[in-house]
Amino acid sequence: MLISQQVLERPPAAARRPFALTPLLHPAVSALLADDRPLLADLLDGLGSPLHVVLPEIFEENVRTLRQAFTEAGVTADILFAKKANKADCYVSSAASLGIGVDVAGAPELVKALAGGVPGHRIGVSGPEKDDALHALAVQHGCLVAVDSVSELRRLAATARLARRQAAVLLRTRTTIQPGSRFGLSAAERDVAVGLCGELAAHIRLRGFSFHLNGYSPAERATAADEMIGHCLDARRRGSPSAQLVDIGGGLPVRYVEQRLWDDFLRQNEPAHYHGLKDFKDFYPYGGQNATEAVRAIMASPVDGGHSLAAKAARHGIRFVVEPGRALLDQAGFTMYRVQQVDDRRGTDGYAIVTVAGSSFSLSEQWFNSDYLPDPLLLPSETGAEAGAEAEAAGADAAFPACVAGSTCLESDMLTWRKIGFPRPVRRGDHLVYLNTAGYQMDSNESPFHDAALPLKAVIRLGGEGARPRWRLDGI
Template sequence: MLISQQVLERPVAGVRPFALTALRHPKVSTLLADHRVLLADLLDGLGSPLHVVLPEVFEENVARLRQAFAESGATADILFAKKANKAGCYVRSAAALGIGVDVASAPELVKALAGGVPGHRIGISGPEKDDALLALAVQHGCLVAVASVSELRRLAATARTAGRQASVLLRARTAGQSGSRFGLSPAERTAAVGLCGELADHVRLRGFSFHLGGYSAAERAAAANEMIEHCLDARRRGCPTAELVDIGGGLPVRYVDPRLWSEFLAQNEPAHYHADKHFKDFYPYGGQTAVEAVRAIMAHPVDGAESLSAKAARTGIRFLVEPGRALLDQTGFTLFRVQQVDDRRATDGYAILTVAGSSFCLSEQWFNSDYLPDPLLLSPGPAADEVFPACVAGSTCLESDLVTWRKIGFPRPVRRGDHLVYLNTAGYQMDSNESPFHDAALPLKAALWLGDGDGPPRWRLDGI
């Protein structure tokens, strides 16, 4: 049974100050309600912070996304963007479900192959890939997104040496991206298509891709439509296998209830953060879901009236999509142990909790932003009459090492040894920016399976 977004638990606004409560998948709710002892034992035994990953939820997300494309009338192949999380369990799930993986380095490619994903289901992205990555890609029949004419020539030479034909996507700049460092300009794209025809014994042009920031369905649909036109032009110029349009990732995730998110934005101000910290931008935590975005992109009218999916079907175009965060929605959370409480309520009005770990373990700081969904106090204890306001600091010597700058209203005073849980951290938060600063060990990941719920959860260290 597919899990609908509507079954996620929704918080009630105004329960306590600073409340921005994260949505929870039922499996996450079950773990937090019924298996706290197991989670505490794992944290104590494996160290703080500890990342818990849930491949069963990943598999549900794949099914939901597949269904969204099918219901939109589009033919689409899914490539999981491995950069969003390094956990091997997600790659193994991708292999079992028959979806692909998008990688951008030789180590990522090796891990995808080792996880059971065949080469023809692996996409290689990234600008100006090195010779070792190109050689591996050719050897295993991967689909290579080429971003320059020089890279295309190097790939063709690699394929010639290997006695193989490389599968190629040409990564093109969209009409509104003249200043982008990614992709081929119109003149370069024209030259690259001609070169694919000249080097047809060594490269096979499969289609086009693009890089696009942000979450605008209209912009992504317009860019995809440009790529369809590029495919049609390439066919006319002697490349009949140009049939793929890679729309990239950029599918949003909803972390909190949209109404609560709107209320947060309306009242947000620097006084709500440690040291009156000011942030210019946040991830749209209460925006669209990935399924809603897919429907909007595929239904968007192009060329005046026809929907993008209808035009693709009419012209024999298949889509590729490279979701990372969207497939990792609700598939993991992060546990921290509190190792100090600096209660400054009498002077500053809030406390500073220092946890075993650092802000490198949640990567939103990388984007000069704050991870906004409230951390939960996992350790048991009766609620107090008033909330306990506190921000959360890391245990490094850096003044800026704040895991959460925002002052959180905890239901009771937090104590040394308590456990905090940050929800929905699998997508880009867990390990995009991790660091062995101070010679600290990198956090471990524990993969958990709840199964049908009749027995206790199974777990193992990821990668073991």
């Protein structure tokens, strides 16, 4: 089917169960799961469990949507896809085809971006205290390098001098909101660095300023961006007229579930809802703002006598750089597992433990010491027709409470600590689909633990009206 700017589908209220966090579904993903289940089952059987399905067309749709949000806000912004959010090559190829850039933090990512067709001048290099080899590669290809310290600036200038080139530089600066960040220059160091950029102008071209900010507050990001505009103006007065870029980083949120469901969950959440009475202290804001809402809020924030950030940037000739990862991957992939065993403890513990073929290393929220909260979908295997009939006969109010475990020997290997109210008993051979996992979940924490092979990624192109989906392995 053709992908369009449709509202994400919401399940009918009657289908929801207590404490459910039913994930939002892009219409194209919904159609793929409904109409092409045999294809997905064949891919899981042939390529192994778990299997990551990546959908570059939805990535491309997200790029267009984000571009439109900045345009409507009245600002000019260069979009750099934060490659750390997913290792799949197909997203880089999509970025190249749409003319956006890529943000990288190391030489392997830089090489992948160049090999994917992204020209060097559209690549940002933002890793802390980069080594000389990465500097040399970045300078050779004309990348925009975010410098973290005065010593790194001196090293980069020496590399550029040897290459007889001029390095394009952003000075990454600590903000007044988060002055204790391990990333970036202090106020005193920034003052020295701006002076050095003037002294080393033959080898360094100061393009602007960037910052690292934890969290998803639009007001805090706008305040930090306003500080960077001030730094650009100061740098211009001190002899760096090309200081015209403000890199606001990433931090554009994704909405995974309806706001109402999320609010209900936060009110009712307690350790009894988790295996082993697990007590998590922090969660991603699964039901908060989406990326376009955040962009509007950031750019509309009053920062200068009541004027908006967008208006101030336009007045001073400032161009923004943004580095979204998760936001561009919203709905652009999902992860499938095969159920390996079901330990039904309802008679003793009140819930079952579903063990899947694979591990939680391929669903990486534990990297953040948290739980991936959107409910997985339960799909029958090819032989699961009787299970579907059983579910229908059981009625809409029946639920099979279960958490989901990986098949390693680690007690902590839990894909979902929270007890899910599955619509029917889970059976060996069933498939669990974790939706919207392309942003950080798929491979941030992957590991060949127990000598297990890393999961494969199947790239599916959805095609036009009436066309069947086409697939290939990523990287081929």
